[in-house]
Amino acid sequence: MLDVFRGTSFRHVASQGISLGLIITSALIIWKALMCFTGSESPVVVVLSGSMEPGFKRGDILFLKMGDSPISTGEIVVFHVDGRDIPIVHRVIKVHHRQESNDVDILTKGDNNWGDDRALYATGQLWLHQHHIMGRAVGYLPYLGMVTIVMTSYPYIKFLLIGVLALLVITAKD
Template sequence: MLSLDFLDDVRRMNKRQLYYQVLDFGMIVFSALMIWKGLMVITGSESPIVVQNGHIKFLTKGDNNAVDDRDLCTQGQHWLEKKDVVGRARGFVPYIGIVRILMNDYPKFKYAVLFLLGLFVLVHRE
């Protein structure tokens, strides 16, 4: 079952070591927050990792098709104008959005991950 040996390690720590572990944990949490806020500034978005289930169609050429994807355009439209462009892909990280979906859909999973990370920080003295 679940081994509670880590509690013995925590009990053996003196106050200075325990304070150091708490500060180390806080540093990890606030570093993650700073990275998140930095990504918000860089991307200009409230949420730099976005999962959107809406329908966005991409008119492309260069995707190894023989022709343009003109069937995605409205009737009679043969090219895109500046007002039609809503964004530009700057990079691609596969499956990064699944983490956010799991955290939002399963709150217990989120708290379990946070608990395990906090426990890991408190137990490891490095």
């Protein structure tokens, strides 16, 4: 195995490293372009729980977009809660327009959940506000996000995959 590494030239390894860097840079540019196009800080999310079944299942990938129109009852939104890192995908069940401040209060619920999401919100918070909303679901791909869930649940698989890919890159012959 060591003979494989000794036999590779520096130029070949550098070329492979630059190619890998270009792939990573391209992915970041595409992500930033999607952010600009959709107006969402996270244009793609993975459904992590079964709270939206049967509509969306665990592992589905959702595509998000922020719109200029006001959020309405029945829309599926992705929101973040103060103090939590992981966004939540749920349906808007109530919208309350406050006349005095021109703000909107939003209440959500998972389709597969018994009650509304007030128990998920930050302590003392009864409504979501516009700044909590990351985007509106505009499309999805079923089950493709399971790769992300597996790699998050079992980190050694991620490192094993990175090691195999690195080995393939180093040992690849032109």
